[in-house]
Amino acid sequence: xxxxxxxxxxxxxxxxxxxxxxxxxxxxxxxxxxxxxxxxxxxxxxxxxxxxxxxxxxxxxxxxxxxxxxxxxxxxxxxxxxxxxxxxxxxxxxxxxxxxxxxxxxxxxxxxxxxxxxxxxxxxxxxxxxxxxxxxxxxxxxxxxxxxxxxxxxxxxxxxxxxxxxxxxxxxxxxxxxxxxxxxxxxxxxxxxxxxxxxxxxxxxxxxxxxxxxxxxxxxxxxxxxxxxxxxxxxxxxxxxxxxxxxxxxxxxxxxxxxxxxxxxxxxxxxxxxxxxxxxxxxxxxxxxxxxxxxxxxxxxxxxxxxxxxxxxxxxxxxxxxxxxxxxxxxxxxxxxxxxxxxxxxxxxxxxxxxxxxxxxxxxxxxxxxxxxxxxxxxxxxxxxxx
Numbered sequence: 001x002x003x004x005x006x007x008x009x010x011x012x013x014x015x016x017x018x019x020x021x022x023x024x025x026x027x028x029x030x031x032x033x034x035x036x037x038x039x040x041x042x043x044x045x046x047x048x049x050x051x052x053x054x055x056x057x058x059x060x061x062x063x064x065x066x067x068x069x070x071x072x073x074x075x076x077x078x079x080x081x082x083x084x085x086x087x088x089x090x091x092x093x094x095x096x097x098x099x100x101x102x103x104x105x106x107x108x109x110x111x112x113x114x115x116x117x118x119x120x121x122x123x124x125x126x127x128x129x130x131x132x133x134x135x136x137x138x139x140x141x142x143x144x145x146x147x148x149x150x151x152x153x154x155x156x157x158x159x160x161x162x163x164x165x166x167x168x169x170x171x172x173x174x175x176x177x178x179x180x181x182x183x184x185x186x187x188x189x190x191x192x193x194x195x196x197x198x199x200x201x202x203x204x205x206x207x208x209x210x211x212x213x214x215x216x217x218x219x220x221x222x223x224x225x226x227x228x229x230x231x232x233x234x235x236x237x238x239x240x241x242x243x244x245x246x247x248x249x250x251x252x253x254x255x256x257x258x259x260x261x262x263x264x265x266x267x268x269x270x271x272x273x274x275x276x277x278x279x280x281x282x283x284x285x286x287x288x289x290x291x292x293x294x295x296x297x298x299x300x301x302x303x304x305x306x307x308x309x310x311x312x313x314x315x316x317x318x319x320x321x322x323x324x325x326x327x328x329x330x331x332x333x334x335x336x337x338x339x340x341x342x343x344x345x346x347x348x349x350x351x352x353x354x355x356x357x358x359x360x361x362x363x364x365x366x367x368x369x370x371x372x373x374x375x376x377x378x379x380x381x382x383x384x385x386x387x
Contacts, residue, residue: 061206109140117199124327127267130258
């Protein structure tokens with residue numbers, strides 16, 4: 001449309017809309033087939049099922065983020081067009097496209113915290129939740145630092161696709177690109193903490209963080225425009241991210257904990273290795289020192305001995321982890337996670353919801369070894385009494 005038929009921006013908008021429509025039709029075709037596990041069905045809410053509000057709440061923070069992002073963009077374009085006309089709008093276009101690229105990278109670094117932290121939160125494993133936060137922070141910084149360093153040294157790389165020759169843009173964009181690139185480190189940390197709040201059922205605090213960002217950024221953009229002109233939106237964004245970070249660090253619990261270093265928290269034993277007889281013997285000895293006689297006897301007969309029976313000296317499975325932790329309800333949990341195409345112990349009951357049983361107070365029974373899946377790995381778990 002643009003290069004062959006010489007059409008302008010309208011053909012770009014038309015192509016974007018039609019692409020989304022075609023994508024929607026393909027998905028609709030998939031979801032209407034009856035042989036699909038994930039398909040459109042008539043909603044039938046049973047007693048005990050979560051309400052629609054409870055279903056939508058975890059994703060509300062991300063929805064608010066994109067809504068406020070659109071509002072901020074409108075205000076930013078207004079300020080820049082008033083201050084520098086076409087050059088200002090050109091600056092906004094370049095910077096927003098750069099921000100979009102960083103947003104994709106940051107989403108890749110932080111979105112994993114939803115399922116991972118939620119899963120650990122469900123089994124009341126504080127140590128596991130902190131491990132997720134620390135690992136994602138480390139890899140997120142690694143993924144961001146490379147493009148940030150490149151753009152800080154050679155900001156002109158972000159200008160090449162636009163073939164910019166406007167002298168105002170050529171002189172002002174390098175600073176904006178460097179500043180916005182460095183600001184993404186703050187955006188990443190804030191987004192990580194906000195996603196963590198959403199994953200641990202604190203959606204109200206997560207939504208408030210984005211409200212604070214909007215309330216600060218828009219007035220600061222309008223105010224700073226008097227002194228900094230075309231750079232006012234970038235300064236306002238930085239100030240807003242700093243204030244959001246202060247809110248997250250000092251008014252939302254101990255969110256920074258776990259980001260820099262490893263904390264055991266409620267973790268008593270964590271061992272990893274090849275799932276063989278030697279590993280099981282080593283874990284058995286370690287567990288005996290942590291559990292009382294009754295608890296160890298239950299663990300031995302319901303988990304350790306059955307696993308011994310299916311293992312062989314000459315065969316090993318992929319790497320596994322054995323964990324003993326003290327949950328929020330003061331009960332001890334013993335968890336084996338391992339990779340495998342089939343369950344190690346076939347005759348174990350699978351974890352299932354207890355919504356239909358009003359007399360049952362906990363989803364996971366005590367002193368019964370159960371199997372389930374956990375973040376793509378197979379899991380065998382047993383809850384013991386209090387320590």
